[in-house]
Amino acid sequence: MSNEQGVNIQVQDVQQEAPLHFPFPLADHSLELPKEYTELQAKCPVARVKMPYGGEALLLTRHADVTKTANDARRCGNILGSDGDVPRQEVASRTREGSLFTVTPERHNQIRRLVTQAFTVKHANEMRPGVVALTNRLIDEMELKGQPADLYEDYAIKTPMAVICELLGIPYEDEQLFREWGRDLLSRTATREEQQERWEKMVQYITPLIEKERANPSNSVLGMLVKNREQGDDVLTEQEMLSFALGLVAAGFETTSTSFTNSAFVLFQSPDLLEQLKARVDDEDAMASAIEEILRITLLGAGGRPRIVREEVELSGIRVPPGEVLMLSFFAGNKDPEVFPDPNVVNFDRTPNPILSFGRGIHACLGQQLARMEMQVLWTTLLKRLPNVRLAVAPSEVPWRSNDSATIGPAHLPVVW
Amino acid sequence: MRVIAYTQKCIASGNCVLACSDVFEQRDSDGTVHILNERPALALLKKVRQAVDLCPNQVFTIEDEANQSELVVVENDQAV
Numbered sequence: 001m002s003n004e005q006g007v008n009i010q011v012q013d014v015q016q017e018a019p020l021h022f023p024f025p026l027a028d029h030s031l032e033l034p035k036e037y038t039e040l041q042a043k044c045p046v047a048r049v050k051m052p053y054g055g056e057a058l059l060l061t062r063h064a065d066v067t068k069t070a071n072d073a074r075r076c077g078n079i080l081g082s083d084g085d086v087p088r089q090e091v092a093s094r095t096r097e098g099s100l101f102t103v104t105p106e107r108h109n110q111i112r113r114l115v116t117q118a119f120t121v122k123h124a125n126e127m128r129p130g131v132v133a134l135t136n137r138l139i140d141e142m143e144l145k146g147q148p149a150d151l152y153e154d155y156a157i158k159t160p161m162a163v164i165c166e167l168l169g170i171p172y173e174d175e176q177l178f179r180e181w182g183r184d185l186l187s188r189t190a191t192r193e194e195q196q197e198r199w200e201k202m203v204q205y206i207t208p209l210i211e212k213e214r215a216n217p218s219n220s221v222l223g224m225l226v227k228n229r230e231q232g233d234d235v236l237t238e239q240e241m242l243s244f245a246l247g248l249v250a251a252g253f254e255t256t257s258t259s260f261t262n263s264a265f266v267l268f269q270s271p272d273l274l275e276q277l278k279a280r281v282d283d284e285d286a287m288a289s290a291i292e293e294i295l296r297i298t299l300l301g302a303g304g305r306p307r308i309v310r311e312e313v314e315l316s317g318i319r320v321p322p323g324e325v326l327m328l329s330f331f332a333g334n335k336d337p338e339v340f341p342d343p344n345v346v347n348f349d350r351t352p353n354p355i356l357s358f359g360r361g362i363h364a365c366l367g368q369q370l371a372r373m374e375m376q377v378l379w380t381t382l383l384k385r386l387p388n389v390r391l392a393v394a395p396s397e398v399p400w401r402s403n404d405s406a407t408i409g410p411a412h413l414p415v416v417w
Numbered sequence: 418m419r420v421i422a423y424t425q426k427c428i429a430s431g432n433c434v435l436a437c438s439d440v441f442e443q444r445d446s447d448g449t450v451h452i453l454n455e456r457p458a459l460a461l462l463k464k465v466r467q468a469v470d471l472c473p474n475q476v477f478t479i480e481d482e483a484n485q486s487e488l489v490v491v492e493n494d495q496a497v
Contacts, residue, residue, distance in 0.1 A: 071475050109428065116429035116448035124431075288435075352467050362428055364473035369431045 019056055022049035022327065023089065023303040029396050031262055031299045031409060037061050037332035045316040049327065055087030057325040059304065061332035063339040063356065065315040069307055069328055070361035073105040076307040076326060078363070087325050089303045089406075092192040096199070098239030099247065105362055111240055112366065114228045115221050118167060124369040127163065131374060134162055135381035148392035151264055151413040155382070157257040160374055164252030167370075168245070169220025170209060177205065182250040186406040202246045210241075221248065248366075254407065255300065256371050260378045262409040263298045265398065268391045273346055278383045280348070284376070290348035291375045296334045296355045297346055301406050304329045305359065330356035386417040419480040420465060420490045422450050423497045426476045433477075436468035437461060440490055450476060452490050462488050 024034035040047045041061040049059045060066050069076045078101045079086055079093070086093075095101075100108055117123070138158055142149040149155070157179075165172040184190055184198045213226040222245055229241045267274050280286040304327030313320050320326070333356040335343040340350070358365035365371065382389060391398065392414040399412045422433075422441075429448030433441035440457045441450055457465065462485060469477040 109425075112428060113447045113449070117446060119431075120429065120443040120448040121431040121434045122443060122445075352470060354471055358430075358473065360473045362474055364428060364430055369435075 019048045019050045022051055022057065022059060026299075026302055026408065029398065029400060031266055033299055033331055033335060034302075037329060038335055041332055041336060046318045046320065051087035051089065051325075053088060053091060055325070057087045057306070057327045058320060059327045059329060060315065061329050061336075062316060063333040063336035063354075066328045066330060066333040066356060067360050068315065069313070069326055070305075070359060070363070072313065073362055075309065075311040075313045077310050078102060079306055079308050079325070083308055086308065088306065089327075090188045090190070092190065092195065094195065096243060098237060099243040100240075101363065103240070108362055111236060111244065112362075114236065115224050115244075116366070118221050118224070119366050119369060121369050124373040127167075127370070128373055128377060130166075131159065131163060131377045132381060135159055135377055136385065139381060139385040147416045148414045149416075151382075151389075151415045152257065152261045152410060153412060156260040156264070156378065156413070157253060159260075159378055160253040160256035160371075163370065163374060164249065167221055168248060168252070169213070169218050169222045170206075170249065174205075178249050178253065181246070182254040183405065185247075185250040186254065187404055188406055189404040199246075203242055206242065206245060210245075221245075252367060252370075255365075255367075256374050258300050258407045258409055259295065259298055259371070260375060261413050262300060263294045263375075263379075264413060264415075265391075265395070265410050266298065267294075268389075268415075269395055270346075273348075274383075276348055277379060278387060281380050281384050286348070287376050287380055288372070289351070289353075291372060291379065292353045292355060293346060293348050293350050294379075295357045295372075295375065296340070296350075296353060298357075299331055299408065300357075301331075302408050303327070303406060330359060389415050389417040392416045418462065418482050418484060418488055420469060420488075421478050421480065422452060422490070422492050423476055423478070424449050424492050424494050425496050426474055428474045428476075430473050432471040432473060433468035436471050437464035440465055441468055450492070452492050455489060455491055457488055457490060459486070459488055465490060 020036060024036040026034055040059065045060065045062045045065055047059045048056050051057050060069060079095055080102050081095045081097055100111060103111065138155050142154050161175050161178065162172060181202055209222060210226055213223050217223050217227055225236065225241050225245055229236045229238065267277065277290055280290055307326045307328060309320050309322050309324045309326065311322060337343050339354060358368040398410045401407065401409060401411045427449040429443060431443055431448065433450055434443055439461055440452065440454050442453050443449065444451050465488065469479060
């Protein structure tokens with residue numbers, strides 16, 4: 001009965017005649033999770049899918065499997081340069097040696113802890129009054145300029161951009177540059193050469209700022225990194241410092257601005273939910289609970305996060321051998337009925353609400369408490385100041401992002417009030 | 418029920434503080450978990466349990482779960 005010597009590839013094939021093509025397309029002007037995800041979640045939790053640039057991967061859609069995989073950095077690691085040309089979502093692999101995603105888990109924790117003091121719940125709350133003032137100033141400016149306004153350009157992107165610039169200690173005046181970095185970082189079509197060119201430009205930009213920190217250290221995150229770099233390669237290599245600092249810039253504004261804009265696009269089409277949210281603007285805890293649910297249902301991207309199996313792992317009763325590429329769908333996990341009863345019902349009081357939107361495991365989002373605070377303030381200020389805010393055009397007329405980006409949703413969000 | 422926080426695993430996400438700030442806080446130095454109250458009131462059991470479940474890096478382990486008449490929360494700085 002034992003199977004030690006036998007065929008040990010127990011991976012079920014998808015029920016379909018041929019593997020589905022990944023990522024699954026979204027409907028036009030829609031931020032609904034494509035139905036393929038929930039169908040696979042119910043019937044085929046470890047599903048073989050065809051990747052866009054060759055090869056196949058296994059798509060995980062259940063909360064338990066996604067969590068297990070993300071939490072097991074030893075058995076299921078990030079893809080490294082030494083893994084070669086593995087199936088992926090982008091034209092060219094974006095693996096970079098010395099990034100927080102490619103160092104060993106031990107090294108990762110050591111480096112991450114150099115700056116975690118700036119990303120605590122307490123520090124996010126200390127930054128809150130400044131963000132409240134900022135969002136109110138942005139609404140003042142929108143009112144001065146007159147209707148319609150672009151809620152993405154005039155509000156959603158300016159808030160996280162100002163927060164990350166302050167936190168890192170980089171000049172807000174260069175925000176257009178940081179946006180380019182963000183776009184490039186998320187591009188699915190950038191070649192290896194284009195990535196390298198961009199990297200060199202970013203290093204050129206940040207080098208004088210690092211020199212300034214060396215001469216005159218500040219309490220910013222860049223200052224913390226530079227100070228630790230001075231202590232030598234054991235603490236932080238030059239490459240690790242650059243990679244971390246540059247990664248934080250793009251990660252710091254793109255995700256939050258997209259989360260807010262995409263949630264606004266959805267809520268403006270659900271007057272009932274918008275009313276429920278308005279009723280919470282004077283109750284911070286009730287608003288925090290609602291934002292958690294908004295983060296659960298707000299789709300930011302159409303793909304998944306890759307891992308590679310290093311040691312055999314069992315997922316939903318299926319043994320997966322080393323070498324397989326796994327695609328973790330955090331957004332599908334957010335709709336798993338095993339964990340979220342009535343997953344399609346938006347319930348602002350959902351408790352517990354173990355969302356996967358910030359990832360799981362050692363690479364879980366560093367800025368998640370800042371992002372929560374910013375989302376809470378963005379929604380509270382908007383609904384307090386402009387309670388009649390609504391789309392200025394039909395949803396189908398809202399300008400949409402090009403589909404070469406890993407993030408999806410409106411490129412602009414025209415509103416009136 | 419006994420909850421052990423393996424502090425070396427902690428990635429300072431702060432989710433335990435959101436779930437139950439009467440028991441958990443983040444250290445000022447690096448944001449890692451610190452237990453404020455090793456013997457919290459039993460009324461906090463549900464919130465402590467949520468903190469355990471919400472931790473993105475599974476920093477906590479639970480022992481003696483069936484015994485719900487006692488609640489102990491401790492730190493352990495050994496590597497795991």
